[in-house]
Structures are given as C-alpha cells and as structure tokens.
Amino acid sequence: MAFLVNGNEILKDARRNQYAVGAYNTNNLEWTRALVSGAKETRTPLLIQVSTGAAKYMGGYKLVRDLVLNVMDSMDIDVPVILNLDHGDFESAKECIELGYSSVMFDGHKLPVEENLAKTKEIVRLAHERGIAVEAEIGKIGENQGGGELASVEDAIRFAEAGVDRLACGIGNIHGVYPEGWEGLNFDRLKEISDAVDVPLVLHGGSGIPQDQVKKAISLGIAKININTEFQLAFQKATREYIEAGHDQDRSNKGFDPRKLLRPGTDAITESMKEMISWMGTRPIDDRDSKFVFDEASLNEE
Numbered sequence: 001m002a003f004l005v006n007g008n009e010i011l012k013d014a015r016r017n018q019y020a021v022g023a024y025n026t027n028n029l030e031w032t033r034a035l036v037s038g039a040k041e042t043r044t045p046l047l048i049q050v051s052t053g054a055a056k057y058m059g060g061y062k063l064v065r066d067l068v069l070n071v072m073d074s075m076d077i078d079v080p081v082i083l084n085l086d087h088g089d090f091e092s093a094k095e096c097i098e099l100g101y102s103s104v105m106f107d108g109h110k111l112p113v114e115e116n117l118a119k120t121k122e123i124v125r126l127a128h129e130r131g132i133a134v135e136a137e138i139g140k141i142g143e144n145q146g147g148g149e150l151a152s153v154e155d156a157i158r159f160a161e162a163g164v165d166r167l168a169c170g171i172g173n174i175h176g177v178y179p180e181g182w183e184g185l186n187f188d189r190l191k192e193i194s195d196a197v198d199v200p201l202v203l204h205g206g207s208g209i210p211q212d213q214v215k216k217a218i219s220l221g222i223a224k225i226n227i228n229t230e231f232q233l234a235f236q237k238a239t240r241e242y243i244e245a246g247h248d249q250d251r252s253n254k255g256f257d258p259r260k261l262l263r264p265g266t267d268a269i270t271e272s273m274k275e276m277i278s279w280m281g282t283r284p285i286d287d288r289d290s291k292f293v294f295d296e297a298s299l300n301e302e
C-alpha cells in the first residue's frame with residue numbers, strides 16, 4: 001500500500017546540503033503519471049502538489065489524494081512521496097489535513113499580518129497533531145507578470161517561531177510567465193532571511209527564472225522550488241507539434257485517440273522534470289536513506 005511522507009527531513013537535508021527538491025503541480029491523471037515516472041527514473045523524492053483551482057477542476061481534494069495514492073500503487077513507486085496543498089486558504093488547509101495530505105500550504109498573505117500569523121499558528125497546531133507539515137507565505141509573490149512585495153526579516157522570524165516547517169518568501173518572484181525587464185530575485189533580502197531563520201525556504205514561481213539565479217537562491221537557503229507553468233508550456237509545445245504534424249488526422253492509426261494525442265505532452269513533462277532535477281542537484285534516494293523513508297501510513301486515514 002502506498003503511503004505519504006511529510007518531507008521535513010528531506011527538505012532540511014536539502015537546505016543543509018545546498019540542493020533543492022522540485023514541487024510539481026498536478027493537473028490531471030496524465031500529469032500525475034508523468035511526475036511519478038520522473039521520480040522513479042531519477043530515484044529522487046517526489047513533492048507533488050495541487051492548487052485549489054486544479055483540485056476543483058479534477059473533482060476535489062479527496063479525488064486528488066486518491067488519484068495520487070492509486071497511481072503510486074499502480075506504478076509501484078519506491079521513493080518518498082509528499083502530497084502538498086498549494087496556496088490553500090484556511091478552510092482548504094483544514095480539509096486537506098482531515099483528508100491526510102502529508103503537507104499543506106496555508107496562504108494568508110492577503111490577510112493583515114497578525115491575522116495571517118494567528119491562522120498559521122492554528123493550522124500548525126492541527127497539522128502537527130497528525131504529523132503533517134505546514135508551509136506559510138510572507139511578503140507577496142507577484143501574479144501574472146507583476147506586482148510582488150518583499151518579505152520582511154521580522155515576519156520570517158515570527159513565522160518560523162510559530163512552528164512552520166517551510167517558509168515561502170516574496171523576493172521578487174512571480175507566478176506565471178515572467179515579463180520583459182524583470183529585475184530578478186532580490187538576493188540581499190533572501191540572504192537576510194536565510195541568516196535569520198533555519199527553516200527550509202521555498203521559491204514560488206520557479207518556472208522561467210534563469211538557472212543561474214535559481215542556483216544562487218539554492219545556495220542561500222532555498223530548498224523547495226515550485227514548478228507549474230514550465231511543464232504546462234512543455235505539454236503545450238509537444239501537443240501542438242503532434243497536431244501540426246497531422247498525427248491526429250491519421251485515422252488508420254487512430255491518431256485522434258486521446259491516449260496517443262496526450263502522450264507527447266505527458267512525456268514532455270517527464271523529460272522537463274528530469275532535466276530540472278539534474279541541475280537543481282536533487283539528491284537521489286538509495287537504501288542508505290532510511291531516515292527519509294519512514295512509515296506515515298496514518299496520514300492516509302480519513
């Protein structure tokens with residue numbers, strides 16, 4: 001039976017040894033299988049996550065949990081898997097804790113900071129009672145090509161003291177496609193935060209940031225890098241090439257069959273993931289890593 005881990009030891013090791021673990025959003029069955037394939041081939045830990053919008057599209061948080069566990073079982077994955085709620089509000093975080101997600105992100109950055117902190121503390125209490133990890137966000141990560149806000153060092157210290165297991169910081173990063181003229185990550189602020197707290201730090205909006213900047217961020221404490229847009233673009237490109245080559249019109253070979261139509265995009269996700277794992281330096285899991293593979297089957301109880 002497949003089980004999930006909370007990933008705390010994995011991400012602490014990543015920060016300590018200056019590598020990163022990708023946190024890859026799933027959007028459907030093909031995405032889930034592509035991500036599991038990438039983790040199996042590279043023998044690296046898999047941090048698979050789902051946003052509120054994707055969960056709604058897929059049929060709800062319970063369906064996503066069941067899908068991930070069933071794919072793990074059917075594909076016989078033998079590396080640690082973390083299932084994370086990405087950018088959840090207070091009620092979504094509580095729901096995913098009850099469902100047995102092994103990690104939840106409570107995103108209260110739109111709230112006044114005192115309310116964000118108070119609700120984060122409550123999510124930490126509920127999650128830690130069940131061995132579930134918690135990620136919080138401070139500052140503001142830009143949306144759709146602009147509009148971010150730097151995280152403060154003071155807030156980083158307060159949220160770390162609240163017991164969060166990882167901390168997402170606004171350091172000039174943006175969700176979605178980065179615009180021309182983007183000024184880059186603010187490494188001075190990242191270093192200040194990294195010097196002030198020892199929890200693993202999270203880089204949201206990882207798709208599209210130049211590799212040299214990501215690697216520098218990893219050297220300054222970033223241990224988890226969120227990826228979604230990059231894989232969506234890889235899927236789109238491969239699917240478009242399949243259609244533009246006319247393969248979907250090949251009726252004699254049933255090129256229109258969704259199993260064939262979606263295959264190039266699915267494979268492109270896996271290949272993009274493997275390339276990213278390589279340059280992020282994600283550490284493979286082997287039989288010596290027993291401290292990373294601990295039984296948390298209780299997380300799967302409803």
